[in-house]
Amino acid sequence: MITLYGVYRSRATRPLWLLAEANVPFTHVPVIQSYRLATPMAADAPLNTLSPAFMAISPQSAVPVMVDDDLVLTESLAITNYLARQYGGDLGPQGTAEQAQAEQWALFGGISVDLPGIDIIYTYADGVHETPDGIAKINAAVGRLVRPLERLETLLGTTDYLMGGRFTVADIMVAECLRYAQTHKPLHAAYPKTFAWLARCQARPAFAAMMEQRNAEPA
Known part of the structure; x- marks a missing residue:
């Protein structure tokens, strides 16, 4: 159990x-x-x-x-x-190739997306996002997200989901890492396919x- x-x-x-x-x-x-x-x-x-x-x-x-x-x-x-x-x-992953992909997306979310997103959400939550220090912190976090979000944007131009053409654990893991950054609305305009994917994931009843x-x- x-x-x-x-x-x-x-x-x-x-x-x-x-x-x-x-x-x-x-x-x-x-x-x-x-x-x-x-x-x-x-x-x-x-x-x-x-x-x-x-x-x-x-x-x-x-x-x-x-x-x-x-x-x-x-x-x-x-x-x-x-x-x-x-x-x-x-x-879950179906076969060894998808298992490797799921592990890749877990590492991608945890290493490339999670911590910059945490910096963004806490800067907004603390109400300092319009202060000079807050703006600098958000800009630094956005800079760290450029490469991972460009990767997602390219992939999501060809498929609705991250693995196997269907909603999977890969989407759950990366979507929950990216949720921290979604507070910063300029990212939505810069990466429309990525945030349309995030909206699809978050529209699910289980979410x-x-x-x-x-x-x-x-x-």
Whole structure:
């Protein structure tokens, strides 16, 4: 039985979206990030990433974590890829070539897209996106996104989805990494095919259900 640790307001959205798409039963254990709590070690603190019970599962003190029988995985994209292979049917890679492609897209999203997007979304969330420092930070992040987004734009000029001509785990992983950057509207105009693809992915009922759960959690 799958157990997934982590709140929706974390990178747990990636495996949670996959599980919603595949309609796979699982146990969800909300674990909040310790930095969001004033006193994470207090006796009455909610289960968080510094709680001893969670640290026993994940000494790295980060969410999400997945436990499936004896297997423990602690990286969101690895978890999502595993769930797609084991339980995702057509969402998962079909054959060794697609398995390699899925791994490639996981690395692409995690290395090339995720962190610049984080810089963008936090600059907007902190309300400093129009300050000189905020503008400089966003411009630097956009500069780091140019090459990966040009790659996506070229590919998505020939296909609707990233792998196998169908919606798959590859789309979930990269779309959730790119979601952080979508706050910056000039990117939509610069890469229209890429953001049309992102809109297709986010129009899926499973994504909407996952985001409804996320938005219901305290910010």
